Amino acid sequence: VKGIKFPGSDRVQIMSFPDPEPGYREVVVRMKASAICRSDLSMYHGSSVLDRESTASVIPGHEACGVVEKIGKGISKEEMEPGVRVAIYLAVGCGHCSYCRQGWSILCKTWKCLGFDFDGGHAELIKVPVENCLRLPDEMSFVAGALSTDKFGGLYHCHKTLGVSARNTVAIFGLGPMGQMGALAAKALGAKVIAVDVLDSRLKLARDIGADYLINSSTQNATKEILGMTDSEGADVAIDCSGNPKAENNALECVKRQGKVAFIGESKSTTINPSDQMIRKMLTVIGNWYFPTWEYREIGNFIVGKDLHLERFVTNIYSLDEAQAAYERFDKYETGLVVFSA
Ligand SMILES: [Zn+2]
Ligand SMILES: [Zn+2]
Numbered sequence: 001v002k003g004i005k006f007p008g009s010d011r012v013q014i015m016s017f018p019d020p021e022p023g024y025r026e027v028v029v030r031m032k033a034s035a036i037c038r039s040d041l042s043m044y045h046g047s048s049v050l051d052r053e054s055t056a057s058v059i060p061g062h063e064a065c066g067v068v069e070k071i072g073k074g075i076s077k078e079e080m081e082p083g084v085r086v087a088i089y090l091a092v093g094c095g096h097c098s099y100c101r102q103g104w105s106i107l108c109k110t111w112k113c114l115g116f117d118f119d120g121g122h123a124e125l126i127k128v129p130v131e132n133c134l135r136l137p138d139e140m141s142f143v144a145g146a147l148s149t150d151k152f153g154g155l156y157h158c159h160k161t162l163g164v165s166a167r168n169t170v171a172i173f174g175l176g177p178m179g180q181m182g183a184l185a186a187k188a189l190g191a192k193v194i195a196v197d198v199l200d201s202r203l204k205l206a207r208d209i210g211a212d213y214l215i216n217s218s219t220q221n222a223t224k225e226i227l228g229m230t231d232s233e234g235a236d237v238a239i240d241c242s243g244n245p246k247a248e249n250n251a252l253e254c255v256k257r258q259g260k261v262a263f264i265g266e267s268k269s270t271t272i273n274p275s276d277q278m279i280r281k282m283l284t285v286i287g288n289w290y291f292p293t294w295e296y297r298e299i300g301n302f303i304v305g306k307d308l309h310l311e312r313f314v315t316n317i318y319s320l321d322e323a324q325a326a327y328e329r330f331d332k333y334e335t336g337l338v339v340f341s342a
Contacts, residue, residue: 002342003059003123004323008046010331012324017059020119020127022072027080027130029088032142034121035063036330036338037150038176039266043116044327061340062090062114064121065136065145075130086133087145088126089293090114095131103292121146122320124342134296137304143317143339144303144310147181150290151337152310153299154264155182155239157291159189162237162260162284166190171226171235171254173217174242174265175202177337180313182239182264183209188306194235196222196247205336217247226254234259243267252277252285260284313337 001020005013022028040060065087068080093100093108100108114120119127136145155178164170170186171194172179179197186193187210195206198218207214215225226235234256240248243265249272251261261283272278278285291299303310315336318326323340330338 001124002320003119004320005058006040006043006046006060010044010046010328012044012327014321014323017123020125022070022127024072025074025130026072026127027068027075027133028070029064029066029086029126029128029133030069031064031121031124031126031340031342032066032085033064033146034061034340034342035146035151036061036326036340037063040115041327041331044331058116059119059121059123060115061121061123062116063146063150064088064114064126065142065148066126068133069125072130080130080133084133085136085138085142085145087136087149087296088114088121088128089132089134089296090150090290092118092129092132103294105293106290122323122340124320131293134293134300137300139304140300141311143314143341144308146339147310147313147337148299148303149296151177152181152185152303152308153291153296154178154289155185156299156302157295158182158239158262158264158286158288159185161286161288162239162262164189164191164237168192168236169194169230171196171222171238171251172206172211173197173222173238173240173247173251174244175199175206176241177313178264179239179241180205180209181310182241183211184308184310185302187211188302188308191237194226194229196250197242217250222247222250223253230256236260237262239264241265245270248272249277252283255281255283257281258283260286262286262288264288314339317341 091105093105195211238251240251
């Protein structure tokens with residue numbers, strides 16, 4: 001089968017591999033759509049975002065979906081069978097710690113990541129444990145399925161944790177893929193959405209999604225604007241999807257007393273002022289990425305039920321043969337979301 005690898009220095013190698021054979025309680029999925037993610041780029045450039053050993057030996061891609069083709073031993077027909085359309089959960093844990101037992105294998109001490117630690121989605125066939133297969137609703141396309149996990153699912157879980165609803169005004173900082181999904185989910189939940197970004201092109205996308213207010217933080221003071229929109233009270237919820245220190249500080253400052261803040265954008269260090277920004281205001285601040293396996297049914301039903309059409313964010317669909325061009329263009333921000341299809 002065909003698949004890609006990153007030998008380093010912004011190169012993509014299209015390679016041929018032996019067909020994977022499913023082991024005990026493993027399945028082989030025929031890839032139908034596999035999304036590119038910014039977190040792939042460190043491997044593309046030649047280093048890994050997970051601070052792990054060189055991953056050049058692994059097929060990348062952690063946002064894949066497809067059709068189950070082969071079933072290993074130890075799996076009943078009721079649990080999984082060939083022909084089932086599935087999205088793939090990206091983490092494999094030890095299987096027996098308290099987190100794994102609750103479907104939270106991303107929190108397992110020894111978790112391994114699809115496309116980083118073991119062969120991922122940018123290949124014609126993908127081998128994963130059966131527990132990692134998330135059934136796609138019939139109405140959901142494969143492209144939407146690829147975007148429904150890491151990109152949409154994480155933001156859905158964030159909103160659910162913070163209790164985002166029609167009662168809330170939600171400020172979203174950074175309208176890249178995560179922020180777009182966050183705005184989409186918040187609107188679908190009925191919230192008022194304030195979109196904050198430094199790029200007008202991204203704010204325009206936010207408007208298309210239905211954002212109620214747009215703030216360009218390169219020319220406007222985001223906190224001041226948000227206080228102005230909320231009778232000087234502040235937003236109920238702020239979600240930083242940028243990882244930018246200024247935005248992270250704005251997120252803490254623009255929410256009301258007892259407000260809620262989520263940090264989603266990857267960020268190594270930031271200077272904040274806990275006394276004024278968090279303690280005195282009695283904020284709830286969470287970090288969030290991804291979701292537990294059992295929640296996918298709910299996520300899928302939400303996407304279909306609210307008619308969200310995640311495909312609309314995809315600007316380019318490439319074959320695996322075009323992977324070099326796909327990564328080059330994605331890296332230079334010449335595209336929106338990019339998906340491989342096979
Ligand atoms: Zn991702
Ligand atoms: Zn575990």
